[in-house]
Amino acid sequence: VTTTIDPLVGAIPLDLPAVERKFVLPGGFVAGATTCGIKDSGRPDLALIAVTGDPAPTAAVFTQNAFAAAPVAVSKAHLASEGTGSQGLASAVISTSGCANAATGAAGEADQIAIAEHLASTLGVPVGRILCLSTGIIGTRLPVDLVAAGIDRLVPAGLSSEPSGLEAAAEALRTTDSHAKVATTTVTLLDADGLAARSVRVTGIAKGVGMIHPSMATMLAILTTDADVDQDTLHGLLQGAATKTWNQLSIDGDTSTNDTVFLLASGAAGAARVAQRSPAAVTLGAAIEAVARDLARQQAADGEGAATLITCQVTGAADDRDARAVARSVVSSSLVKAAVHGRDPNWGRLAGAAGNANARLDPTRARIAIAGQVVYDGTRDGPVPFDRDAARAAMNAPEVLFRLDLGLGDGIGEAFGCDLTEEYVRENSEYTT
Amino acid sequence: VTTTIDPLVGAIPLDLPAVERKFVLPGGFVAGATTCGIKDSGRPDLALIAVTGDPAPTAAVFTQNAFAAAPVAVSKAHLASEGTGSQGLASAVISTSGCANAATGAAGEADQIAIAEHLASTLGVPVGRILCLSTGIIGTRLPVDLVAAGIDRLVPAGLSSEPSGLEAAAEALRTTDSHAKVATTTVTLLDADGLAARSVRVTGIAKGVGMIHPSMATMLAILTTDADVDQDTLHGLLQGAATKTWNQLSIDGDTSTNDTVFLLASGAAGAARVAQRSPAAVTLGAAIEAVARDLARQQAADGEGAATLITCQVTGAADDRDARAVARSVVSSSLVKAAVHGRDPNWGRLAGAAGNANARLDPTRARIAIAGQVVYDGTRDGPVPFDRDAARAAMNAPEVLFRLDLGLGDGIGEAFGCDLTEEYVRENSEYTT
Numbered sequence: 001v002t003t004t005i006d007p008l009v010g011a012i013p014l015d016l017p018a019v020e021r022k023f024v025l026p027g028g029f030v031a032g033a034t035t036c037g038i039k040d041s042g043r044p045d046l047a048l049i050a051v052t053g054d055p056a057p058t059a060a061v062f063t064q065n066a067f068a069a070a071p072v073a074v075s076k077a078h079l080a081s082e083g084t085g086s087q088g089l090a091s092a093v094i095s096t097s098g099c100a101n102a103a104t105g106a107a108g109e110a111d112q113i114a115i116a117e118h119l120a121s122t123l124g125v126p127v128g129r130i131l132c133l134s135t136g137i138i139g140t141r142l143p144v145d146l147v148a149a150g151i152d153r154l155v156p157a158g159l160s161s162e163p164s165g166l167e168a169a170a171e172a173l174r175t176t177d178s179h180a181k182v183a184t185t186t187v188t189l190l191d192a193d194g195l196a197a198r199s200v201r202v203t204g205i206a207k208g209v210g211m212i213h214p215s216m217a218t219m220l221a222i223l224t225t226d227a228d229v230d231q232d233t234l235h236g237l238l239q240g241a242a243t244k245t246w247n248q249l250s251i252d253g254d255t256s257t258n259d260t261v262f263l264l265a266s267g268a269a270g271a272a273r274v275a276q277r278s279p280a281a282v283t284l285g286a287a288i289e290a291v292a293r294d295l296a297r298q299q300a301a302d303g304e305g306a307a308t309l310i311t312c313q314v315t316g317a318a319d320d321r322d323a324r325a326v327a328r329s330v331v332s333s334s335l336v337k338a339a340v341h342g343r344d345p346n347w348g349r350l351a352g353a354a355g356n357a358n359a360r361l362d363p364t365r366a367r368i369a370i371a372g373q374v375v376y377d378g379t380r381d382g383p384v385p386f387d388r389d390a391a392r393a394a395m396n397a398p399e400v401l402f403r404l405d406l407g408l409g410d411g412i413g414e415a416f417g418c419d420l421t422e423e424y425v426r427e428n429s430e431y432t433t
Numbered sequence: 434v435t436t437t438i439d440p441l442v443g444a445i446p447l448d449l450p451a452v453e454r455k456f457v458l459p460g461g462f463v464a465g466a467t468t469c470g471i472k473d474s475g476r477p478d479l480a481l482i483a484v485t486g487d488p489a490p491t492a493a494v495f496t497q498n499a500f501a502a503a504p505v506a507v508s509k510a511h512l513a514s515e516g517t518g519s520q521g522l523a524s525a526v527i528s529t530s531g532c533a534n535a536a537t538g539a540a541g542e543a544d545q546i547a548i549a550e551h552l553a554s555t556l557g558v559p560v561g562r563i564l565c566l567s568t569g570i571i572g573t574r575l576p577v578d579l580v581a582a583g584i585d586r587l588v589p590a591g592l593s594s595e596p597s598g599l600e601a602a603a604e605a606l607r608t609t610d611s612h613a614k615v616a617t618t619t620v621t622l623l624d625a626d627g628l629a630a631r632s633v634r635v636t637g638i639a640k641g642v643g644m645i646h647p648s649m650a651t652m653l654a655i656l657t658t659d660a661d662v663d664q665d666t667l668h669g670l671l672q673g674a675a676t677k678t679w680n681q682l683s684i685d686g687d688t689s690t691n692d693t694v695f696l697l698a699s700g701a702a703g704a705a706r707v708a709q710r711s712p713a714a715v716t717l718g719a720a721i722e723a724v725a726r727d728l729a730r731q732q733a734a735d736g737e738g739a740a741t742l743i744t745c746q747v748t749g750a751a752d753d754r755d756a757r758a759v760a761r762s763v764v765s766s767s768l769v770k771a772a773v774h775g776r777d778p779n780w781g782r783l784a785g786a787a788g789n790a791n792a793r794l795d796p797t798r799a800r801i802a803i804a805g806q807v808v809y810d811g812t813r814d815g816p817v818p819f820d821r822d823a824a825r826a827a828m829n830a831p832e833v834l835f836r837l838d839l840g841l842g843d844g845i846g847e848a849f850g851c852d853l854t855e856e857y858v859r860e861n862s863e864y865t866t
Binding site: 064065066067068100102103104105106107108137138139140167214257334335338339341342344347348349351352355357358359361362363364376378380381382383409411417420421422424425426428430 | 497498499500501535536537538539541542570571572573600674678686690767771772774775777780781784785787788789790791792793794795796797809811813814815816852853854855857859861862863
């Protein structure tokens with residue numbers, strides 16, 4: 001059968017290093033967590049990652065939401081004190097879960113600053129080097145005294161460079177996530193003379209299984225590396241990775257009030273400083289992207305109520321931006337998500353969602369494949385007979401792959417989502433404020 | 434309690450004429466329907482509205498979907514023959530339901546043209562004056578012979594200016610709608626000299642309870658009026674009305690491959706020609722908007738699996754465009770929709786969705802009310818204590834009203850949506866192609 005040897009079949013090869021889901025911190029960092037009492041459940045709710053040496057060049061990506069939370073405003077201001085606001089220097093990241101500290105006005109911002117000041121004086125660093133994350137219910141205040149007491153218990157006795165410290169921190173980030181999320185990789189960076197090679201590590205932890213979930217949970221991630229990188233280069237690498245990974249992740253279609261990703265570089269690996277646009281920057285960027293991509297995929301697979309990770313890969317777009325837009329539109333469509341839940345190879349919904357992406361798309365040149373079978377070929381008048389039972393069976397899996405080739409150019413891109421289930425509706429309608 | 438006299442409470446007053454949900458055609462039109470056999474169910478699937486006199490100036494709004502269906506392409510081409518493509522002259526609108534004729538390539542377009550040609554020769558009009566609508570499953574072909582036989586049965590014996598003719602046509606448009614949708618109103622237009630007044634009628638029928646539903650159903654509407662209006666003026670009035678009504682309607686967040694609205698003006702009322710930007714144009718525009726708004730609200734209330742119509746009205750925005758964007762973002766949010774299903778006055782989700790609208794918004798000036806109670810006031814540091822039980826009770830209703838005042842300017846706007854239920858997921862996941 002010709003459809004099985006079509007280039008649409010199979011995933012796009014990506015030139016990224018392999019990752020492991022192991023709790024391994026890069027050199028120069030310690031982590032830990034405690035229970036300070038924000039959550040009624042008594043689960044850990046205070047996480048801390050600290051830099052052991054000089055303050056780390058740091059890059060950040062923040063939510064675009066106009067109702068951005070207090071920790072977002074405070075972190076931007078602190079990064080701006082020795083940088084631009086989306087990059088700067090940091091000594092520690094503190095995360096509280098159970099309360100988003102969003103829509104809490106000036107009082108909420110003062111709470112967040114008080115917590116940062118307490119941590120700064122405990123660590124003996126300027127307050128401008130403290131970054132903040134919060135996640136949980138909107139419109140409630142942080143219990144500043146409880147958080148301060150938690151910091152006193154955690155610093156320094158509760159911080160460790162061992163796997164247990166990072167695992168505790170990842171656990172304490174969680175709200176509705178079913179498990180803590182981690183990804184780590186190592187790459188070898190060549191020095192400027194192209195000779196002396198040194199291995200560096202990139203590790204990320206993340207939480208958030210509702211893309212927006214302003215009453216309960218949002219998307220947070222902390223990436224660390226022991227590479228030696230300046231703010232500017234680091235920011236470019238993080239932006240590039242986020243564009244291809246977290247900005248291509250949709251669970252329920254919105255952007256939360258608290259979404260934040262931090263990337264801190266300790267330089268502790270002893271490798272040469274990574275110069276902008278150097279081969280080492282490309283290698284490190286791939287490592288950052290690999291970690292970000294794996295975390296984003298873990299989040300989609302763990303989407304609220306979801307059973308199936310949806311990956312949509314697009315080739316042949318006019319450019320990469322169009323490819324990403326089409327992929328994102330497909331994984332964001334409620335009807336596509338419901339069809340996946342029903343194991344229904346309903347390619348009309350893929351076509352409709354792709355056509356809705358506001359990207360260059362010509363139905364007479366586009367082709368669509370579901371789980372390895374071509375189902376639509378616009379160059380041959382559209383619908384292609386296919387084995388529906390085989391498609392249904394292939395969709396009854398932890399992951400389903402949709403492939404579209406637009407037949408227009410060299411643009412490629414991918415996006416990640418999950419099926420829409422009755423359980424998602426129940427989780428989000430039965431929850432009461 | 435101060436919150437009960439807040440201007441946020443209650444709906445925005447709109448200067449629109451009242452509508453009735455009665456099947457009354459304006460003068461100069463006949464309508465009817467038959468069962469030609471596209472649908473397996475044996476339900477009516479062929480609808481026709483025809484102009485009895487000279488061809489009617491006609492305006493159209495089409496889907497922006499890149500996978501636009503054959504009837505969209507054919508209707509655009511026909512309108513272009515004596516107009517611009519989004520306006521022109523028409524003698525009849527033929528609608529087939531059960532097959533979308535989308536993603537069917539050149540063969541599907543030839544099918545649609547053959548049907549238009551058959552109707553044109555039956556009516557004795559140029560084929561360029563036939564407009565087409567189709568709705569139903571994507572990727573299947575129209576049975577041209579069955580449709581042609583249906584046309585032969587319907588013309589002229591099955592067409593009538595009586596209510597039964599329009600009701601039959603509205604019924605035959607339906608796929609997943611639970612009932613046929615109609616709205617009608619009359620307004621009095623002053624002549625150019627401001628004296629001799631004449632009443633004109635605007636009537637619309639619509640179908641579509643999944644905003645995109647490419648395998649089964651899409652949003653279609655046919656509006657008719659017996660006012661005497663040129664193409665240009667008519668197009669301006671329809672665009673203005675659609676911007677405030679159908680473009681503010683979201684059921685599941687996408688734009689379908691077949692969405693089409695037609696507005697035909699017969700001139701049969703004998704009123705003077707409506708001049709562009711005249712007082713009569715304003716009056717007629719309000720009538721068109723009133724009909725469009727009522728149909729859009731009927732569609733939202735009948736949304737797949739939905740139990741509650743969500744209306745979000747926004748005041749105090751920097752401009753109307755921002756107000757509409759915020760309103761649309763609120764009614765489109767899966768989390769807001771699930772909260773309504775759970776009768777949960779979860780205003781954090783409203784704030785999050787509003788902040789995600791890409792509109793000018795300052796959390797310290799915005800205020801939010803749910804079903805008549807202020808729940809967030811940014812000018813007073815945010816959260817406002819409110820009666821949650823009363824809010825829950827008010828949300829347990831066929832319609833819930835959210836009001837946001839942004840405190841920035843005079844912009845107002847509204848949007849319509851529905852709750853997200855387990856039934857929506859079941860309907861859309863258990864359906865199999």
